[in-house]
Amino acid sequence: MSQRTRVSTPADRGPHAAPSSHAGLDRFLRALGYVLRNHLLRQPRLRAHPVALDSPLWVARDDGIGRRLYKRGEHEPEVTALLARAAATIPQDVILDIGAHCGFFARLLLQSAPHASIHAFEADPSNYALLYRNLARDLDRAIAVHAAVADAEGTLLLHRYKSINQGKHSLIPFDEPAEGGVVEVPATTLDVYWRESSLDGRTPTLWKMDVEGAEHRVLLGGRDLAARCPLIVSEFSPRFLRRAELDPAVHVALFEELGFVPFRIAPGGRLEQLETGRLCRAADERVEIAWAHRRLALEQPFWPALRG
Numbered sequence: 001m002s003q004r005t006r007v008s009t010p011a012d013r014g015p016h017a018a019p020s021s022h023a024g025l026d027r028f029l030r031a032l033g034y035v036l037r038n039h040l041l042r043q044p045r046l047r048a049h050p051v052a053l054d055s056p057l058w059v060a061r062d063d064g065i066g067r068r069l070y071k072r073g074e075h076e077p078e079v080t081a082l083l084a085r086a087a088a089t090i091p092q093d094v095i096l097d098i099g100a101h102c103g104f105f106a107r108l109l110l111q112s113a114p115h116a117s118i119h120a121f122e123a124d125p126s127n128y129a130l131l132y133r134n135l136a137r138d139l140d141r142a143i144a145v146h147a148a149v150a151d152a153e154g155t156l157l158l159h160r161y162k163s164i165n166q167g168k169h170s171l172i173p174f175d176e177p178a179e180g181g182v183v184e185v186p187a188t189t190l191d192v193y194w195r196e197s198s199l200d201g202r203t204p205t206l207w208k209m210d211v212e213g214a215e216h217r218v219l220l221g222g223r224d225l226a227a228r229c230p231l232i233v234s235e236f237s238p239r240f241l242r243r244a245e246l247d248p249a250v251h252v253a254l255f256e257e258l259g260f261v262p263f264r265i266a267p268g269g270r271l272e273q274l275e276t277g278r279l280c281r282a283a284d285e286r287v288e289i290a291w292a293h294r295r296l297a298l299e300q301p302f303w304p305a306l307r308g
Contacts, residue, residue, distance in 0.1 A: 081269030190222030
């Protein structure tokens with residue numbers, strides 16, 4: 001069974017801090033601080049100050065995502081901009097963050113949607129410890145869940161990538177042996193989790209997913225929820241899907257069957273519609289896709305503002 005911890009959010013100050021006129025100096029000082037803490041003090045955890053957040057975030061020193069958040073104050077700026085806008089635009093109820101890593105996007109969503117609850121899932125024990133630490137500063141609006149999300153309940157093997165990229169751990173075996181080893185993790189499905197969490201009367205209004213090739217399994221285990229969700233933001237990697245022995249066209253077809261249309265996330269988080277055929281023909285391109293539901297998003301009054 002998954003382990004759940006209820007947590008909440010900080011006060012809302014808006015999704016983006018004002019741009020600094022000394023951005024170059026700020027980045028230099030961040031980098032200098034990283035060198036000091038990494039090479040001299042050897043601190044395993046660092047307190048980053050992401051530009052988009054109104055409070056600090058604990059990150060792993062060795063992790064590439066953590067280093068970027070600490071030194072540059074940002075991570076996937078296009079996705080950051082879209083999620084902040086979506087959380088503030090779509091009438092919010094329950095937001096799902098699947099593959100939450102250290103909790104950067106979970107905190108962004110909590111901050112941007114002050115009336116929503118966030119359910120953040122993370123399978124890797126080390127990443128989950130950071131997720132819990134970053135969400136546990138308050139007590140009422142978020143739930144950190146130590147579990148993989150898949151198409152069946154039980155226990156699964158998580159293949160851990162190198163420590164330099166702790167966001168790349170996957171339920172799908174790598175082409176070579178996992179340098180970080182393999183660990184057993186609890187697994188659940190979204191549809192089962194929703195029922196067991198007494199959320200039947202609630203609405204899944206936004207869904208972010210980054211699970212390194214296991215996206216199709218998440219979707220299969222959450223078909224009922226997906227069909228009720230206006231927007232799903234998900235990584236799309238044909239190479240990772242093929243590594244999972246899945247034709248990318250099958251993955252795209254499932255989204256279409258559930259009523260979704262794909263959009264590329266452009267600079268500033270703007271949405272540009274894609275042809276599904278182009279996605280299916282992609283070779284090794286790895287992109288973030290916003291899947292907008294035809295009826296629940298494209299036909300709603302908030303769509304023009306959401307599209308950007």
